[in-house]
Amino acid sequence: MTDQGPLLDVENLWVRFRSRAGMFEAVRGVSFTLGRERLGIVGESGSGKSMTGRALLRLIRPPGFVEADRMSLHGEDILQASETRMRQLRGGRISMIMQDPKFSLNPVMTVGQQMVEALRAHEKVTKAQARTRAIEMLDEVAIREPERVYDLYPHEVSGGMGQRIMIAMMLLPNPEILIADEPTSALDVSVQLQVLDIMDKLVRDRGMGLIFISHDLNLVAKFCDRIVIMYAGRIVETCKASELRQAKHPYTLGLLNSVPDLEHPRERLDVLARDPAWREAPSVSARQ
Template identity: 85%
Template sequence: MTDAPLLDVENLWVRFRTRSGVFDAVRGVSFTLGKERLGIVGESGSGKSMTGRAILRLIRPPGMIEADKLEMHGEDILSAPESRMRQLRGGRVSMIMQDPKFSLNPVMTVGQQLVEALRAHEKVSRGEARRRALAMLDEVAIRDPERVYELYPHEVSGGMGQRIMIAMMLLPSPEILIADEPTSALDVSVQLQVLDIIDKLVRDRGMGLMFISHDLNLVAKFCDRIVIMYAGRIVETCKADELRNARHPYTLGLLNSVPDLEHPRERLEVLKRDPEWREAPSVSARQ
């Protein structure tokens, strides 16, 4: 961690107005992110992805974002005008979505999309943008970048599509990368390749990584710190190598529900829903 965090979030709430009242999707979340790999873990609906989208201010009405502090390198991004947010998104902070099929434009070639992503944030010629795009495709371990550059999204595999998304998000050299379950749609062997690429790029560029996942074991091996979310709140935070010392019943339930091939059990533990967890005070992941 550096003295000045890349990202500082304090008491973040994401609310949606509905016919039956206001629903709180994210409830008082606080954390900081430095030049590290921060894992955000929780089941579906726990508020992980909503937190990532709120940081980029991608929550649209009837959604509302509230926070005591939402700063990137000391800059207040909660009150920043939309014109400034367009500069920050992709420029200083990028987000890799879960499935490239829904993130890549089906009527534009891979090369066109890479060039567009770069030129949206930097004043470079098309020739220079093409050169850097090809170099980035090579950096994410895509064979024959020249050929892939001319392909359309439907002509590439899921693993290659995810690598293209990583290349696109990292072309403008952001300081923060938010990866929203970037490997969940991939098979195991391709998952490891993609994780190796993300790990190398984050380390080489000195970036901060916010890695969102429901796979507790994966995050424990890949990240430096772990934040556990339940029902929109942070219920526990710890260093990755101290996960086995977790104390919150929800974290323990997640750990005990993971299959153990060396010591198989006939039945996996079922998490019992406790309404008190939802009302428990939030835990800060700030340092």
């Protein structure tokens, strides 16, 4: 595998859904690249964040469909790839942690059974080898007593542990890209920090690319290298995390002004006003 060029290159991505009322556009002309970095995608509910992540794995099902001028994974065209090839790529080279990952686990299979199945779908290893790898990965994501947790069922683990189990499962085949969709939304602050520390270490040690999808602008600004702001299915602004406070778009400024500031508390937070012109404004590219 060469290090030349971006891991992911997306140009003019659209996600549309056919309905009796007409065509609904959930993602509209999104363009960005991803290197070996942490890219944050921020926006309110319905802005197209999660839909963009699912489109990258070709998980949009009819009546929805995906169109793009380019959608390539390290140079490979994933838009035109066969479904057989996509099954190899999903989890193998690009993985996604869904929202509420604990509930994405199969309730009638143990943690270990699911991890072994996920690994053996992408690598030719014995069950014994897969078990060893799975326990090592559970230990790597800071789960105590990984041999015991390996034999537990999903309902027997906490939300924070379920989150780490899903991270471990997605990283077992050593993918190049990890998409994390609201990975800390259901966790308390202390567990959030643990999960972020684990993800940060894994990305740095493995040289991966991470797409971090979240509503929490402050969290993304502290954790990610670059930030993409989405509104009504479009990218309205992109910037380095360190330059977020110099943002220009009124929607980004509105998001910033509606976030509580513990160091400088205000009696009232700003209400995020919307301008109809934002929806039809030209999409801003986040391609480097």
